[in-house]
Amino acid sequence: MRRFKIVIVILVSLCIIPVCFSSVLGEIPTVFTPINRSGDAASGLGMRRGINIGNALEAPQEGVWGVYIEDDYFRIIKEAGFDTVRIPIRWSAHAESYPPYRIYDDFLQRVDHVVSKALEQNLITVINVHHYEEIMYDPEAHRERFIAIWRQIAEHYKDYPETLYFELLNEPSYNLVDRIWNELVEETVKVIRESNPTRKIIIGPTRWNSVYKLEALKLPDDENIIVTFHFYTPFEFTHQGAEWVSPSPPIGRKWIGTEGEKKQIRDELDIAVKWARKHGNITLFMGEFGAYSKADMDSRIRWTSFVVKEAEKRGIAWCYWEFCSGFGAYDPVTGRWREGLLNALVSSKHYVSVETDAGSILGAGWYEEGSYATIRVVETSIGFPVTSVFDHFEGLRPEDRLIDTGVVELYVDGPRVIKAVWRKDYTLLLGTVAAVCVIAVVAVFLYRSRVKTK
Template sequence: MGNTMEADQEGSWGGAAISAEDFARISEAGFDTIRLPVRWHNKTLQQAPWTVDPAWMDRVQEVVDLALAADLNVILNSHHFDPIHEDPLAVAEWHGAVWAQIAERFEGYPEDSLWFELENEPHNNFDHSNLLETLEPALEAVRARHPTRAVIIGGENWSGIDSLATLPLPNDPNIHPTFHYYDPFEYTHQGASWTAPDMPPPGRDFPTAEDRQKLAADVEKVRSYIERTGHVPFMGETGAYDLHISTEDRAAYHRTVTQAFAPTGIGICVWAYANTFPFWDRENGEWLPGMRAAMGLPE
């Protein structure tokens, strides 16, 4: 559900507020899970006890309830908790206090259909050297009320696939690793202004022979990770920006990635539902052609 609740304010990035109709549509299309990115750090007191704005917590709960009512699984995360990526250990207590409030609000929710993802895409100063120590307050807060609920943890460098090789995980059987897949970045993010000053220029095609080789190698990285650790990772994001890539080519990208990783048995969430990397065309009120079929769903 990208570019909605992780924006500065819900829908402020050119999107729209989430509605029950969105989830009914997603469920009817054959998807079974939504990932709900939520920005928390600007919705709390900026000092202890870091109380979350009650109206915001109510709205997040409302959206989770709407998704569950549509028979969808929900991955609820913390997204763009910006200070944690600059000074991880100094922000850990704040981050943990927010998760304590999330954990309290969702106590008693079904474990099989609501998962927690502690923080999206660690980067900058938030890396594997401090990942577990930084997330410890959040995980302890969650486990105090949800001892066996599934918790997702991603690695450094924006949770790219190579982060799996050295991803540290707590000794907890209900922790699930995640990675994000936007490779080749020069293709998926061509013309994406938010990547400046290193914005990939438009005009990159996919797949080249080199792309196919890299994709095969990346699939092998996942196979090796599963064999080595016993953990089956989850692809939390994948997609291609629609500004300079046609819908037909975006569908081909998703189809290629989905089919390549299918033998590993991993789950996949796509970025995103509507508004930037979209599957649903909100303006015309229709699913973009070929996009659902690329994921193995009926058109």
């Protein structure tokens, strides 16, 4: 009897092991090969494609937010295909709180070093006033100090190359309303022009540099003004899981690239373009855009690539947020770019990806606009005794070409994502169970026959 029980245990185990093994086989990752290639940039400025070195000099102290600017960063940025770097700076934390509001020498020397290293790489270098939170809540009390800080910055850098640009203030908001901001812009630009008559000055609207507040922005009569806006649409996607946002958008939202999703981005960019044309073709600069690392990487790549290409089609210069922190395109630990994000920023190609719950898919990656991406399911039937059988692709469009079972050619006119749908086939499992039952019955019969003969 004991031998009979052992036989049954072995038979059951033989049924279970293939099922477990099948689940492991289903975890083969999607394959893609990013290609790093610079595309065309449409802006009339030398400033076209940039990146922010955020969370460094705009932190309360450089390094406390995890980023200390290394000299080699600027070479890395330049060689990757960028022509511009934006350096956010919290001057207000390094200046006296009483007249004449002197900027501390040691901090100014540190900024000098960083700016010089950027300019040595022939990068257009944007410095701004960043995280001056006090002026947002009490603008009248900080008006004099803000202007004094800019007077010192302008005087100090007056002999620097014209490729050093000034940006007045990052994301004016809260009590710094349109009327007060417009007055402050006019007064500050006059002060800067005393020592820098032709330097580029970047100015943005209120409500965190929103395109929806461009109409309220009043600009000085100055041909060297650039207008900036920031772009994080849809916010629920780009800021999901962001710890500094309250309430924080829930994690898990994807950006697939549906017609509705793409229209939302195009419409918002068009607001900026129409405003710029209405006011004499003012040069536009998308000074910040990016998706936080809590979003899935494929969605971040698709969103970034689409925003970049739509901005460039409209002649909008841009500056990705940011280099090597929570939104970072560069990994400072490995010393390498996150290739998918880098390609999204500097490649002329579009990203094609496939979602799948089983099997292995070939063909995802980067493709030229107007081409076809061949997507192929490596094996259309996998697993034992429960088999996953490829059924169909979801997300195909009329212009796509279905070549064979598990093979499709996708027309690439932007980021594309499709899903490979699988169904479960229990035929082998049922056959295995039936075989086990037959063996068990035979074993019982033989055992009883043997007992009777004794």
